[in-house]
Amino acid sequence: MSTSQAGAAPGGHRTAPPPSFHEQPTLTAPLAPPAPTPPAVPPRGPRAAARRGARRRRPARPPADGLRRLLPQALVVAFLAGGTSAFVADDKDIRLSVDGVPRTLHTFSDDVRELLAEEGLAVGAHDLLAPAPGEPLAAGDEVVLRHGRPVSLTVDGHHRRVWTTADTVDGALRQLGVRAEGALLSVSRSAAVSRTGLTLDVRTERAVTFLADGRERTVRTNAATVTEALDEAGITLGPEDTTSVPGGSFPRDGQTVTVLRVTASTRTREEPVPYAVERVRDPGLSAGTEVVDRQGVPGLRRITYRVRTVNGVAGRPRRTGEEIVRAPVSRRVRTGTRPLPSSVSGADGLNWAALAACESGGRPTAVDPSGTYGGLYQFDPATWRSLGGTGTAQDAPAAEQTHRAKKLYVLRGTAPWPHCGRRLLP
Structure with a gap:
């Protein structure tokens, strides 16, 4: 392409070629300054005029003053943004179950103890709490509190006071380990156990054997006394009948009771x-x-x-x-009281000691083998009484026996003593 063609402008007009790097441009008259842009036509109306007047009256502020005005606002916005983040981070959703009633709540508590205090819940010595009071809380945790309930429990006549966290009788029996199959309860199993407690009487089912009238009968019973169990076994006691154990005693499981048929x-x-x-x-x-x-x-x-x-x-x-x-x-x-005479005429000088020695060996109480004769001189009862004696001779004093022997001698001589009478003679 020629130089002339390169300098042609579109449309067939030619333009001057660009000056060379070493060439100096030809100086011409100076260019006139550009005409100023005409100001925009301001809006019409009183409010627009007032805003324009205010802008004209407001003094110009240096850039540093504007920065100082914006810095506190930026700090407040940053603080609020950080506080909101911390507020959201500390808020936790916790599932709290009290006596089997669950609910979900939002809390800022750090541990279980703070949560309970916030909800106004106290934990007693017999209450059940999980987790422990000092355990920390995180979002999604579950806290379970079950209050203890006192139960005045009598099982087969044995009384004790216990505590349970179950809210029904059936749950309390399972928790306390009471065998309730076939048992007789004073309160329905579905009955509620209130916070104030409950009185519960349980009579378990027992097997009792009765031995009566030569027969053996075993019954399963909830009876409170042996007498009640007898009725259930169909055994009737008579007016004098009884049992080997007291009728008012509690029948034990596996016990054998004997019925005693009594006649008087x-x-x-x-x-x-x-x-x-x-x-x-x-x-x-x-x-x-x-x-x-x-x-x-x-x-x-x-x-x-x-x-x-x-x-x-x-x-x-x-x-x-x-x-x-x-x-x-x-x-x-x-009984005579008159003293006996000291002597009997005609018999005082005889040897009465020798006669006594021969008849009885000198023993006032001697009795012969036949039992007929007795005393020192072996009187028979008829002879003794005929002489004024009473009873038998062997029961009388020795002096009386000798006195009556003397009287007999005066009456009959030595004839009453055919073998020993001769010893009377001096």
Whole structure:
């Protein structure tokens, strides 16, 4: 391409070529300054005029003053942004279950203890809390609190006071380990256990065996007494019947109770009542002499006994009473008090000691083998009484026996003593 073509402008017009780097441009007259841009036409109206006046009156501020004005605002915005982030970070959603009733709540508490204090919940010695009070909390955690409830529990007659966190009777029985299958409860299993507590009586099902009338019967029962269990077994007790254990006792599981069939009968027996002896002192009779004025008559007594028979075996009779059928009659005896004479004429000089030694060996109480003769001189009862003696000779003093022997000698000589009489002679 030619130089002339390169300098042509579009449309066929030519332009001057660009100056060379070493060439100096030709100086011409100076260019006139550009005309100023005409100002925009301001809006019309009083409010626009007021804003323009305010802008004209506002003094110009240096750039540093504007920076100082914006810095506090930036700090406030930054603080609020950071506080909002911390506020959102500390807020946690926690699932709190109190006595089985759950709810979800938002909290700023750091641990379980703060959460409970915030909710106004106290934990007692018998309450159940999980996690522990000092455990920290994180979002999504679950806190469970179950309050303890006192239970006055009686199981098969044994009473105790216990605590449970269950809110129903059935739950409390499971928690306390009470065997409730077939048991009789004083309160329904579905009944609620309130915070103030509950009184619960449990009678478990037991197997009790009865031995009665030669038969063995086993029943399963919730009875509170042996007597109730007997009724359930269909065993009837008679008026005198009893059991091997008290009827009011609690029947234990596996216990064997024997029924005792008891019959009672009354027996009587008559016994003699001995009579008394009345003795009257009589100075008209010699000492040692007795006279029976009235013979004694024994009385009659009837004694009643009760005989108890248990299962056909009679026991020892027990005395229950007595009555006097016939009163005894006392024996009345007069006893002499007059002193015996010191001698008997015609018999004082004889050897009475030798006679006594021959007849009885000198023993005042001696009795022969037949039991007929007695005393120092072996009197028979008839001879003794004929001489004024009472009772038997062997019961009288030795002096009286000798005195009456002397009287016998005066009457009959030595004949009463055919073998030893000769010893009387000096």
